[in-house]
Amino acid sequence: MGSPSLVWFRDDLRLTDHPALRAALDRGEPIIGLYVLDDESDGVRPLGGAAKWWLHHSLASLAERLGDRGSTLMLRRGRASDVLPAVVDETGAGAVFWNRRYGGAEREIDRGIKERLRDDDVTVASFAANLLFEPWTVRTGADKPYGVYSPFRRAVEKMPAPRAPLPEARKIPGPSSRPDSDDLDAWALLPTTPDWAGGLRETWEPGEPAALARLREFLDDDLGDYAFSRDAFAGGATSNLSPRLRWGEISPYQIWHATLEHRGSGKHAESATGFLSEIIWREFAWHVLFHSPDLATVNWRRQYDDFPWPRLNRAHLEKWQRGETGIAVVDAGMKQLWHTGVMHNRVRMVTASFLTKNLLIDWRLGEQWFWDCLVDADAASNPFNWQWVAGSGADAAPYFRVFNPETQREKFDPHDEYIRRWAPEHLDGGAPEPMVDLKQTRQRALDAYDRVRHGG
CATH class of the missing domain: 1.10.579.10 (DNA Cyclobutane Dipyrimidine Photolyase, subunit A, domain 3)
Known part of the structure; x- marks a missing residue:
């Protein structure tokens, strides 16, 4: 048995359409999943309370799914630039794979980790997984980033179609011994004093299985009404997929291709077009953030x-x-x-x-x-x-x-x-x-x- 591969999970808490996990499987060595709760690195925005609640439950779901398939999820808290090299040394990993992030601070962190690990002769590779069009690939005729949605949408519609989603990883070989891991409960992501999350519990079931089920339900039952009732405040035609996308329990590639398959004609076609335009709006937001990393604190204009x-x-x-x-x-x-x-x-x-x-x-x-x-x-x-x-x-x-x-x-x-x-x-x-x-x-x-x- 050779040196294991580390798959560094971030905002991609799924086993389907996960290019980094697929690369680790192709390498053919034991796989260790890793999640790092980094609320210390400069420029990384600490999670809000509701997001922490979701993260706890999504990680629990991911850990269970990895375990069912033969692998494990390792949890560590701290600066990612310190944690990754330490985990590589601890596990003897020969390769580290992750899916790319697009925030300014995150890109700098990832770049530094990649350089350090490669200097230590560790194989490192990153992949496009959470956006259909990586931000630097969409440029105006003057070779500048877009600042208006409509021409951005027209530009991406002319680009090569998004790739098909990768299949679910159903068997994931794990290490011979389980590596040390933080206890998820010890991270205290769930509110306790007071416990204000009762409404979240009755509204949501985080995790990849629920995300896939919701996509199917939306396409089968609600897509046809989307264009005509999406703005109704009490209507049920909205997808409720936004937290699933935010945490990467489902990928935009899965949503894109599944929606095209359900597009059909008539009102379904109009609704599918409208729904996919919202996916492109999300892409545009990330395009803008990539080029303006201080978007949360500084006026774009x-x-x-x-x-x-x-x-x-x-x-x-x-x-x-x-x-x-x-x-x-x-x-x-x-x-x-x-x-x-x-x-x-x-x-x-x-x-x-x-x-x-x-x-x-x-x-x-x-x-x-x-x-x-x-x-x-x-x-x-x-x-x-x-x-x-x-x-x-x-x-x-x-x-x-x-x-x-x-x-x-x-x-x-x-x-x-x-x-x-x-x-x-x-x-x-x-x-x-x-x-x-x-x-x-x-x-x-x-x-x-x-x-x-x-x-x-």
């Missing part, structure tokens, strides 16, 4: 550095966070977020617009709250979408677009199903008075944006 944010009204921020604004859709969305770890996509835009434009609170504070509360918060989509709503981002919504929560409610929740589920106090007279006047605060926001646009 630097002219917005001069935006006249007033002094923070902390009471307003806290009412928004608790869903006590007196605005029905906003309150319902924020309570859905707290209970389930997700929020309907259009409601996300409404709540974000209300914070940044009606309350004139810096988008970074909203982005951070979502980062802590969302099970699907990833380093690209979360800040990208917040900047889109705030007007400071790539392909941003027009600065003068201020979502009117009442208009949105009338259009997308006409029978108050969503409000009844998440903020019933707005129907029985128990809601607080609206904290601001929507019309007046809209005009205040437009005046502030005009000053930025005209340099005043």
Whole structure:
């Protein structure tokens, strides 16, 4: 038996369509799975509370699946640049394989580890697995990155079709002896004092099997209605695949090809096209982050550095966070977020617009709250979408677009199903008075944006 291969799992907690795992299988030696909880390296953003909950359960599922197939999952906590070489020495690994990451700090970490291990004559290889189009491969005619979605979409549609997904690894040879591993429970990823995750437990089942089941269910039962009811706040046509993609329990290649197979004609074709455009929107977010690694903290449009944010009204921020604004859709969305770890996509835009434009609170504070509360918060989509709503981002919504929560409610929740589920106090007279006047605060926001646009 030769030197084992290490497969370093990151945001790819699956056994299907996993190029790094496939490379290890092809090498033909025993395989050790490794996950490193790195919340110490400079520039790596610590996970939010809801994300930690999901990670715990997804790792437990992955460990069980690896064990069932003959291998093992090794857990270590610390700086990845320290942990990887130490684990290689400890296990005698002759090769390390991983799927690529695209954040700025993560790329630097991976580059340093690759150089160090290769200097020690360890085989190291990385692979494309979590994006359909790697960010540096999509360029404008002037050889620059894209900053507008529509031409980006047209560009990727002209590129070679995404490869077919790789089959599931059903037999994975493990080492002769189980390597030492951290105890998952000792990482304390689950909330205990208090345990606020009851809503997450009743809403989600993390792990690859549940991800695959949800994809099949969505394609069989919901895809046909996607184009026509995806914006309905209480509708069931949304895919609910975003946390699965964020944690890599399923790959975009699997989703892409399975959707094409179900496309058919008529409303299914229209819905499939609309759904795949959302996958491309995710690609665009990562494209932007790759070229602007500080997207979560710095305005993509630097002219917005001069935006006249007033002094923070902390009471307003806290009412928004608790869903006590007196605005029905906003309150319902924020309570859905707290209970389930997700929020309907259009409601996300409404709540974000209300914070940044009606309350004139810096988008970074909203982005951070979502980062802590969302099970699907990833380093690209979360800040990208917040900047889109705030007007400071790539392909941003027009600065003068201020979502009117009442208009949105009338259009997308006409029978108050969503409000009844998440903020019933707005129907029985128990809601607080609206904290601001929507019309007046809209005009205040437009005046502030005009000053930025005209340099005043």
